[in-house]
Amino acid sequence: MSKSNHIRFIINPTSGPKNSVDVAARIKLLLDKQKYSHDIVYTTHAGHAPELAREAAAKGCAVVVAVGGDGTVNEVARGLLNSDTALGILPKGSGNGLARHLQIPLGLDKAIGVLNKGQVTSIDSGSINGHPFFTTAGIGFDAYISSVFAGNKKRGLQTYVELVMKEVLKYKHLPVKASINGNVIDTDCFVMAFANAAQYGNNAYIAPMADIRDGHLDVCLVxxxxxxxxxxxxxxxxxxTLAHSDSAEYFTTQHVEVHTEEPMMFHADGDYLGKSTAFDVQLLPLSLKVQVPT
Known part of the structure; x- marks a missing residue:
């Protein structure tokens, strides 16, 4: 397997809306065969995609493509961190946060076109308590919604909005103590989001000024x-326009420590991870190569 011309596609068969499109067939039809050879593999369980991605990187793949939603993208990207293999994305989820931020088309055929004619660049990543993230992580209400959304059979933006409106006024604010740039902030917290990219997904911009290559996290406190x-x-x-409203405060940093008296929920790229009373959030500069439009 030559690094210069091989792509591995990792498909999550359960991700995204069900339709009649045969993704594997479209890949075989549209991928530039003069430029690339390829193989297609399917995930069978949570945590399988990082293994498949690491295996491909070790064999010298030029690109490993996540075919799925934000969870699949996170898993594949985790397997490629600090390697010479680039992440590609064929968006197939309900939010598609990283694909949207990188301006990768949401349509399958056009996204394959990015693989044929795109370019490789490097982006930052983050970690929260050792869990990598590439768009956003957070504690508080957004993590709570992630936990509820994960157990909901219905997906998509409408379901997400309905959950938010149902739960927003019932959610209990909790006190937190955050250390940011040497300053300690002691406050009630509805949500504290750590943004590497501008949005959660579905064009919901939690940190519209975030730059995924600037070596900083944008911390949003509500x-x-x-x-x-x-x-x-x-x-x-x-x-x-959130950055210009009085609904949120913003801080720019590379490292955040947060402590709480009561356990708080947290998430990475929309995947609910559990509860903790201590959070260590770090920025990892230019730690992931990605294939993006020219």
């Missing part, structure tokens, strides 16, 4: 919400 502030927060996220 302290307390009433109904009016919750509606304003939602509107600002969808119009990329």
């Amino acid at each position: 302290r307390r919400l009433d109904l009016i502030k919750a509606l304003n927060l939602s509107y600002c996220m969808l119009t990329k």
Whole structure:
């Protein structure tokens, strides 16, 4: 397997809406065979994609492509961190946060075109308590919604919005103590988001000014919400104006430590990870190669 011309496609067969498109057939038809050889493998369980990605990188693959949603992209990217193999994305999820940030087309055929004609660049990644993330991680309400969403049979933006509106005013704010750039912030916390990329997915921008290559995390702190502030927060996220509103505060840093008296939920790239009373969040500069549009 030559590094210069081989692509591995890792397909999550359970990801995204079910339709009649045969992804493997479209890959075989549209991938530039003069430029690349390829193989296609399928995940069979959670945690399988990182193994398949690491195996491909060790064999010298030029690109390993995640075919799925944000969870699949996170797993494949984890297997490629600090390697010479680039991540490619064929978006097939409900949010597609990293694909949207990198301006990778959501349509399958056009996304394959990016593999044929795109370029490789390096981006930052982050980690929260040792768990890598590539778009956002967070503690508080967004992690709580991730936990509820994960157990919901219905997917998609409408389901996510319905859950948020149902739960937002019932969620209990918790006190946190955060150390950011040598300053200690002691406050109630509705959500504290650590943004490497600008959005969660579905064009919901939690940190519209975030730059995925600048060597910094954009920390978004929302302290307390009433109904009016919750509606304003939602509107600002969808119009990329949250940074200019009074609903949130922002900090730029490479390292955050957070301590809580009560266990708080946390997530990485929308995947619920559990609860903790201590969080260590770090930025890993230019640690992942990705295939992006020219």
